[in-house]
Amino acid sequence: MQLDDLNSRFRPSIITYSPIGLNYRVSVDSKTKFDRFDLSALMSSNVLDDELWIEQEIRLRIEATKLFATYRHDFEALEYRLLGRSSDPRVSEERxxxxxxxxxxxMKLNFPTPAANVGTTVRYTSPKGEKTYARRLEWDFDQLRQGLAAAQDT
Structure with a gap:
């Protein structure tokens, strides 16, 4: 079957990769530092530390989505050519x-949705351990791409 051939050609390259997952944490020693802490700056710095790996992971996922566009085009062309018609009068053409x-x-291959969950957390615990404060910044895949590009520009 032509669809099986198409799927076998594209399946090895259209991979749904696991989400890019990174988790950065920092603790500060005063409430004032916690209140003034710039999570965005730390996130950008941390992402730059892992820049080459992150770029490679993003590229793999983008390539899979681009290849899927080619697959979808070929799939739709096959669909148009291969869908038949019923000669049985009991079944309407629409049905x-x-x-x-x-x-x-x-039988269509699934779209390889790129995903990421990259987070940075700042934490402060009072000297007696009575109070704990935490703030977190998270980036999804698109935010990671944009954040990495912005960090590289600075």
Missing amino acids: FAAIERKLFNH
């Missing part, structure tokens, strides 16, 4: 087409 399309789409 037959809907069933065929559903079966055909069931």
Whole structure:
């Protein structure tokens, strides 16, 4: 079947990678430092420390999504050519087409959604340990791409 051939050609390259996951933490020794702490600056600095690895991981995920666009184009061309018509008068053309399309789409490869969860946390605990404060900044995939680009520009 042509769809099986198409899927076998693209399946090895259209990979849904696991999310990029990084977690940075810092503790400060006073409430004033905690209140004034710049999480964005620390996040940018930490991302730059892992810059090459992050760039490679982003590139892998972007390449998979670009390749999926080619796959989708080929898939839709096959769908247009291969979906048949029923010669049975008991089945309407619309119903037959809907069933065929559903079966055909069931075999379609999944979109490789790029994902990331990168976080930075600042924490302060009072000297007696009675109070603990924490703030967190998290970036998803698009924010990571934008944040890395912005950090590289500075």
